[in-house]
Amino acid sequence: MKKPQDIASLDKKIDVFKKKRTAKQAQSVREDSHQNAAKGFQMSIELIAGVFIGFCIGYFLDLLFQTKPWLLAVFTVLGGAAGILNIYKSSHEGENI
Template sequence: MGMGIRVGVELIAGIAVGSLIGYGLDRWLGTKPWLLLVFFFLGAAASVLNIYRAVHGLDDSVGLGQAQRRKRK
């Protein structure tokens, strides 16, 4: 159950944050809806990144490369 919740949470969090940033930038720069779209996909990518980390048991430090290095250590 733990891992399932974890994966779902990471998916939601990444996409939500990405979309939120995109939406905010769109409102600020008046570029509706392009940045929202771009950041939605960036957020999805970040989600995948975070899920990849969670599944591989990497810690949550900033940067995938660092987390991998730390795991190897």
Template sequence: MTDPDEKQRMAQLEDKIANAKAVHRPQSQIEDHHSQAHAGWRMVTELVAGLLIGFCIGYGLDSLFGTLPIFLVLFVLLGFAAGVKTMLRSAQDIQRAQSGQTDKDEGT
């Protein structure tokens, strides 16, 4: 009794609705937890990398010049500062991504 064009339009509409639901599906708590854990480990790794690079450069310069603690302490502190700066930049990126996601959720 229904028109074939109407059936086709209904099928297209159902496909559009299914696609829209798939795109706007909220992220599960487990996926969100893993992304937060990943971000935390990323920040810790950046801090440790900064410290290790500073330690290696400082120890290398102290061995080269024969002034053991001076460059070691200086470059460990610089490595720590660089690691903290990188951590803060990562935290800002994560915060921007989450605020963009929140804005997108509120707009829907």
């Protein structure tokens, strides 16, 4: 005859634990999102840096060899690839810190 009461009290206990856990999870997610935002900002810079440097190299090589649009186009695409490589590298950098 004791069983139903036990189950009711157990339900209450479970509810309390669940509430505590969701509060904790929400806090950790909030903290993570700050770090992720900083990381995302960093990665966007890495990508743009690659494209920008590729563009600059292409532009100056074009001036040097007078092959106007071609090297610019090739090096901008290579710069994009380098940007993605940068993102890949920097995503591993964080593991050491």
